[in-house]
Amino acid sequence: MAPPGPVPSTPPPLDDGKGGVRVQVANLRRTFPGGVSVLDGMTLDIAAGSFVALVGPSGCGKSTLLRLVAGLDQPDAGTLSFSPALERTRDTRAPIAYVFQDAHLLPWRSVLDNAALPLELTGVPATERREAARAMLEHVGLGDATSRYPAELSGGMRMRVSLARALVTRPRLLLLDEPFAALDELTRNRLDDQLRVLWRELGMTVLFVTHSLSEAAYLAERAVVLSRRPARVMLDHRLALPVERSAALRAEPDFAREIGLLHRALERGESL
């Protein structure tokens, strides 16, 4: 049967039909010891299956927010809710995956075994997990590199392994914290393209932190610009750009206009 939706060039979704999760952040507060107030009443509603970019000045609290959403840190006040609820049974998708700026691969394990690690940790049998890891590595363009080791890979390849390792569990919510920041621009643009394709194929919610306004505009459906800390939402903007994105978009006046809008909000947020 043909995939639903108006975009014939998109392969059929790999998800189980349930899509991503909705994330509701309500009045979240986080103050670190020493009185550093990072979040002071942050509220955001992220639709299931959407792609949201978070931008803001350095140190404003983007990673803090991501860590709270991931459950890696606890808020002092406020609530986080997810629907459907983030629970996992053996035969369902993982609730959350997190990709950091550093690929954090295990140097003694092959690319295939690195990508299969989350499934190994949840007790998926070897043949099954290797098959899933191989399929995801194909998806990120590393089908030929499965038996190589991290030391033999470029920075861009390492990030792709990290992405495959996050996606092998088919998460409902993917959190990325400046994942491509250390890469050269062409590699970064290529990975942006791959990530967008994967988002559309896998039916997940994506929350992507970046310092690059052009990356935010190119990747996301919606961009949230934060002020300096304590982070406040300066702009919550649905990007008026086509669903199909390619390199040509970067030279379009509409693209420049969207970046200009984000830039002005960022400047306002920095001078608060």
Ligand SMILES: Nc1ncnc2c1ncn2[C@@H]1O[C@H](COP(=O)(O)OP(=O)(O)OP(=O)(O)O)[C@@H](O)[C@H]1O
């Ligand atoms: N565990 C901690 N203890 C004390 N202060 C912290 C802790 N984690 C973060 N901070 C402080 O909270 C503030 C926000 O940090 P966070 O990493 O969330 O910012 P960010 O917006 O992601 O920054 P960047 O864009 O530079 O990565 C910073 O001032 C940071 O020093």
